Amino acid sequence: MAINLIKGQRINLEKTNGSKLTNFCVGCNWGAIVQKTFFGLSSKVIDVDLDLSCLLFNANGEAIDHIWSPLYNLSRAGLPKGKLDSNDRALHHTGDDLTGDQDGDDGLDNEIITVDLNRVNPQVNSIVFFLNIYNNEDYQGDFSGIPYASIRMYEGTPSKVNSVFAQYNVATRTDCVGMRGLVMGKLYRHNGEWKFAAIGDAFEDRSIVLTIARVMKDYSK
Numbered sequence: 001m002a003i004n005l006i007k008g009q010r011i012n013l014e015k016t017n018g019s020k021l022t023n024f025c026v027g028c029n030w031g032a033i034v035q036k037t038f039f040g041l042s043s044k045v046i047d048v049d050l051d052l053s054c055l056l057f058n059a060n061g062e063a064i065d066h067i068w069s070p071l072y073n074l075s076r077a078g079l080p081k082g083k084l085d086s087n088d089r090a091l092h093h094t095g096d097d098l099t100g101d102q103d104g105d106d107g108l109d110n111e112i113i114t115v116d117l118n119r120v121n122p123q124v125n126s127i128v129f130f131l132n133i134y135n136n137e138d139y140q141g142d143f144s145g146i147p148y149a150s151i152r153m154y155e156g157t158p159s160k161v162n163s164v165f166a167q168y169n170v171a172t173r174t175d176c177v178g179m180r181g182l183v184m185g186k187l188y189r190h191n192g193e194w195k196f197a198a199i200g201d202a203f204e205d206r207s208i209v210l211t212i213a214r215v216m217k218d219y220s221k
């Protein structure tokens with residue numbers, strides 16, 4: 001049974017059989033917006049571009065690594081170029097999905113960060129995951145305008161879900177109205193073990209730069 005995460009909840013990465021979750025996917029599934037036109041006789045698909053990213057912090061709360069889309073050039077904000085792998089290769093992003101599901105919910109996550117906790121650099125003390133809406137030409141709205149958007153941790157591969165460990169719905173939450181950035185949750189070390197804290201704080205952030213600054217300031221410890 002998957003855990004339905006609630007805001008502020010902290011969980012152990014322990015499976016129902018007692019073993020630890022060490023290799024898993026953090027993924028986000030979402031759909032494009034289908035608009036009926038001409039009295040419902042035809043429809044138009046509006047692409048929605050969500051971006052899943054993460055920042056990795058040391059025990060002093062200093063950002064020492066990151067993953068965000070290589071399509072982002074944030075050099076004017078003094079931020080490093082986007083990349084899909086953590087430096088220790090423990091985390092890997094499957095790539096920037098620019099559209100969302102075009103034909104309804106396919107049950108698969110559109111952007112995924114795979115995690116192997118055993119390979120994480122010992123200097124890394126916490127990993128904060130966050131989600132943004134990119135301002136593409138089609139959609140500049142908020143989370144509540146998207147037909148579905150959910151985040152989950154599961155065992156399997158980007159193309160096959162074996163077992164969902166925990167999940168969290170974004171698009172159905174009323175407090176996501178007007179919101180375009182979501183600090184989703186944090187993996188962190190505690191007494192030598194990895195744990196996960198569901199954060200679920202949503203913000204109006206018009207740009208990923210604002211969310212990155214926010215995560216570095218308020219969620220790094």
Ligand SMILES: [Ca+2]
Nearest residue numbers: 050051096097
């Ligand atoms: Ca994207």
Ligand SMILES: [Ca+2]
Nearest residue numbers: 029101108110
């Ligand atoms: Ca999908």
